[in-house]
Amino acid sequence: MNLLEYKGYLGSVEAAIEDGILFGKLEFISALISYEGETVKALQTAFEAAVDDYLASCEAKGYEPELPCKGSFNVRVGHDLHLAAMLKAKELGISLNDFVRQTLNQALPLSH
Template sequence: MKNLEYKGYTGSIEYSPEDSLLFGKVLGIQGLISYEGETGSDLEKDFHEAVDTYLADCDANGVKPEKPFKGSFNVRVSPSLHQKAALLAKEAKVSLNNFVAEAIRLRVQKS
């Protein structure tokens, strides 16, 4: 397992040799939600508690919780790469967005 998953949130798994401690943070959101544990089970339990606490705090304060990986993001590329991609998308009669999404999909399938 490379990441933890709970209630739609993904958490990293890191190790600190200095502290002999596992730790992580929720990925894909701006806010910082971190957790730690001495064992894998402790880490997963603290991850669940951190997400539950975050959701409860949002609810108590009338704040909408951040949703990770919403499906939209900005990508910065060189002007020449942008031009080449846009022209290839036009030739393929697809939007630049669909062209980029397909390129990402193909790369992800290879991993």
């Protein structure tokens, strides 16, 4: 997956072959912020400008800008898996939240 990154924001990279342009949008926030360019360098520049414009707009309006992936999410896993996870967490003497966090850290080690 190709993503642009700038100031903690991530942006998609798509191509409109028939129009000869690259385009994308900020990912993992609800605001629709898009950008486009004719080259990869132009797309990166447009992406960074879109992030800067978004942050400036939020500041001007007194809004807190959305952060990609706020750090919490709800997962529907079904009764049996939920119960099994609760039992395992209890066996380990930790909360369900800590069990899920540890399991995700093992499955998806972060590079930074």
